[in-house]
Amino acid sequence: MSDTRPYKITGKTGSWEIVIGLEVHAQVSSKLKLFSNGAASFGSNENENLDLLDIGLPGTLPTINSFVIDQAIKSGLALNAKVNNFSIFDRKNYFYPDLPLGYQISQYKEPIISDGYIDIDINENDSKRIRIERLHLEQDAGKSIHDQSPEDSFIDFNRAGVALMEIVSHPDLSDWDEAGDYVTKLRNILRFANTCDGNMQEGSLRCDANVSVRKPNNALGTRCEIKNLNSIKNLMKAIEFEANRQVSLLESGETIAQETRLFDANSGKTRTMRSKEEAHDYRYFPDPDLLPLKIEEDRIHQISKTLPELPAQLKERLKSQYNLGSYDARVISAELETAKYFEDLSEGRDPKQAANWIISNLFGKLNEIDKSISESPISSKKLGKLLDLVNDGTISNKIAKEVFEEMFMSSKEAKEIIEEKGLKQISNEDDIEKLVDKIILENETQVNQFKEGNTKVMGWFVGQVMKLTKGQANPGIVNKIILKKLNN
Amino acid sequence: MNELLKLSLVETVKLIKSKKVSAKEIIETYINRLEDTEKYNMLSEKNYDEALELANKIDSKKPEDFRPLEGIPIAVKDIFCTVGNKTTASSKILNNFFAPYESTVTKNLKNAGAIVICKTNMDEFAMGSASDTCIKGEVINPWTDDFSKPLTPGGSSGGSAAVVAISGACFSLGTDTGGSIRQPASFCGNVGLKPTYGRCSRYGIIAFASSLDQAGPISKTVEDAAYALTYMASWDKNDSTSVNIKMPDLLKNIKEGIKGLKVGVPKEYIIDGMSDEIQKLLENGRTWLKDQGAEVIDISLPHTKVALPCYYIIAPAEASANLARYDGVKFGYRAEGPFKDLNDMYCKTRGEGFGKEVKRRLLIGTYVLSSGYYDAYYIHAQKVRRKIAEDFNSAFKDVDVILSPTAPSDAFVLGEKKEDPINMYLNDVFTVPSSLAGLPAISIPAGLSKNNKPLGLQLISNKFTEDTLLKTAFALEEAASFTHRPNLEK
Amino acid sequence: MLIDKKVTKKIAFLARIGLTEKEAEDFSKDLSNILKWMEDLKKIDVKNVDPLRNINDIELLEREDIDFSKNSDQRKLLANAPKKNGNFFTVPKVIE
Ligand SMILES: [Mg+2]
């Protein structure tokens, strides 16, 4: 399982190795916040989802949400990690307007989960293990809004106190593609486990990337941390830019300053946010308002029994239950919605046909309009009806593709479109025979060519029938009748 | 003095229930008393209108519907969030803060029928031993003879102790982090009880040091303290550190005597330079308890000497985080702009909003947690704290209760130690070790100093044995029979 | 002196407490004295001693994630704000 990819950056002085570690913040799916009874839901009006603790009112105290602990345990199990029987909540001290308590309750030295991994696919047959150092629980901060007034920043504490899982990888990632694959896979695992909705636009999943470069086999270089990457695309772009920036600095004889950087999606560049000298001194210490979190083996066992099928298991099942090849199984299992769509579509139909339609037709169209499968204008049920019309001979595969395009635009049912446009396949043998007779009669030259042994001319006859029927004739029947007539 | 004001809490409860006196008359009498004693600067808020309104409601009720504290006027340290009044912790930074919710302890007491008659001044954020850091000025000990040299009531619950000393409430609420109930009780001639850590919910109490803060009553008698604590304490799901261990019946056996009880006197509590009168007081305590049938033995708590420095690492460290929320954003004071930037706003707001002692402790706390010092100070102190707790654990294998003085002196002159923090911190030398160990402790007025000022004796018992503690305190109180009251006609 | 003015100012900035020059000087003295006074503590042998985090060895009580939220009255939560705009708390512009 070694990395077989070539080095991504070759500079003036040769190849460079990139070393990347990721910190992913995943919002826990729960009704209430981590330590308060404020609603954890997204999209409410500003400063509406607040319990007293969420603005840090004097005298308020944190109490822990039991379900959030279960969710962290579940995520840990899904990431092949160890659930720690003993963990501690610490205070991470810093001042920022959207941090209501003046500290974030987080886990520092003793996290709830440690030592997991994700295997990412490098190619058809090879995968690479990315080790996960830890997953810990912590509070989210509120939101500062800077564009509402020239003098002031506005603070909304709705998010403050929502439970996050911070998932920290080892620096096992070697390029931006791997980083993208890792986050995609991590996101899917959490979504399958139902512990995080993975919605990156809404900020349910955010990444920080630690990036450094070195000459192969040299000691680790100085790293920079890029904060708050809110899409996989940006994550990959940011890493690519940052690694190249570091390489060109080093190659021109300069040094890398350890610092925190921000990625500007418009320019595609990273820039300094704060240097090591300005780095925070977080003064972590155990939160005296809380007690150690002790988790019994039995609780872990109970939760492990509720763990749903995960992407890797699903992939294997798709291979064995539906006979899909590795490529199809991988694509179909990559997203929860795709798998669901596939399983609905293949119910009572040929799975291979279902997979083909999804991968080659549906994904292509969805890509054009930049939509996900859950937003597809054609539901699995509708597509199923279209396939049924192919399978019972009402339309040909070719016509089906036309109908599909139309369905995508109009949201009409396949049947409707076929009727409206008169696309129904002509399968009536008498009708086709009449047409064939007519063509044979009018094209003596071609008939003679056939009789002289030029069987290629068959295709010409089929083409003539299709021309006359606007492609609606059943190609199987057409072939059969032409052969019969010509051999007579 | 009005006869009503001479009654204890327990006697007043009975009197109200008998309907011989109306709740309104009780409340009015107490209000008058508070109005007559304004010179001691005890109050941060008066709640007279609401108190009278509540009293009127009570008077229309049948005595069989009376709750255990029906109509009882209480004074509340201004560190408990109470709805309808300001809650300021005596700090400029919270000068205009109205809590939108009620602390669990005051809620419990209100539910039991108690009436909050006033809120009391205290050291800013409970950081002090003299009640000389309040935004409303110093509280003056009612035992003061010479107003040109006013005495401290002790701190930080100085206002609450002073109110009970002048009979301005049937009992009052204090909080004790390192001695802030017991030391002022000692200086004002009251009973001051700090329960086991976790007995009273901290929910709604403005935090100083979370692992140490405990609420408790200040009262005239030991029995009153037992009665008050019974209705203050509760297991509260809003406070993860509150304990779900049933409180023993504190009143049932309180008078049964202490025959055969073992009392330990730690040799480390006889400190260098301790005055003769404090030594004498402790001797008296020994004799009294022996006379009541207890066995008094010498014990050792070897880590006593380092308890104070240990406390002055842990408490400020916790405070430095607890007080970070006062940043001028969500509530409280914000300095006048314009500001260079956000940090300028923070620094000005907190620089102007906090008083000197609070700043001093926030600086200590920040320092001991900062990178490079955390292990040497904070972690080390937490380890020493365990050693201190273990000292007590082994002592309680041999004894039921520990006896010591409450404070190393009587009430001193206000301002005397203000510029000498370490000297001020030494006030808590006898109270801090039990705070660090989370133990219940009580101060009982036990004698007068040569200046005719009250002196208290402290009893400490094992965790969750408030019944044993109060039984012993009751016996000690009987023997000491301290009946002096301050002369307010000066 | 253990703590000079420079260190005091650094600590004060960490704690976001603005100090005058005089205060910085006074606190340097105070902190130095206090830290010196704490030196005794370091003499205590704490080898193999676990730091004491919580004085009572009790279980962390867990709260249910039930389908209601105790969102508090927004007006009450904003009532104490030193500065606000509509339902937002406001602070001097943050530039990052
Ligand atoms: Mg992090």
Ligand SMILES: [Zn+2]
């Ligand atoms: Zn984090």
